[in-house]
Amino acid sequence: MAQDPVSMIYMQVGSEEPFFKLVEEFYVGVEKDPLLRPLYPEDLTHPKEKLALFLIQRCGGRGTYTEQRGHPRMRQRHMPFKIGMKERDAWLKNMDNALGKVPELAAYRDVLDPYFVEFATFMINQPQ
């Protein structure tokens, strides 16, 4: 069976720095996003760290996310937030903009774009 291509990205990129950069850029967008900003806590330090560690782990890097947070159970973790189609689209737009600023990861768009679309769609927990 072919290996999941998302989990091969870290090995090819070879460092964590682009993942942290991606997350910084993503949250620059979230901070200005009137739909998404209210969903997040005032202090974005922890959301940034969690998302970066999650993406590093998902892409095949170190497993610190699960060591610190346990099994991802991502749909359950998103249940407290109202996520409809509009929130999904806003999340994806911010991630798309962020990827545009990190060429080391934008090189894997053919793998990352469908991964993010599928994952974000799975997080939808209410009609709009």
Ligand code: HEM
């Ligand atoms: C569909 C739109 C989405 C919205 C509106 C959304 C919103 C949020 C919010 C408000 C939080 C809580 C802040 C925090 O504690 O970090 C959160 C947590 C998180 N989100 Fe999302 N999210 C979305 C999609 C995604 C996707 C597609 C991913 C991954 C590819 C993701 C990964 C995470 C992670 C790793 C956490 C931290 C979970 C934890 O360990 O507590 N989210 N999200």
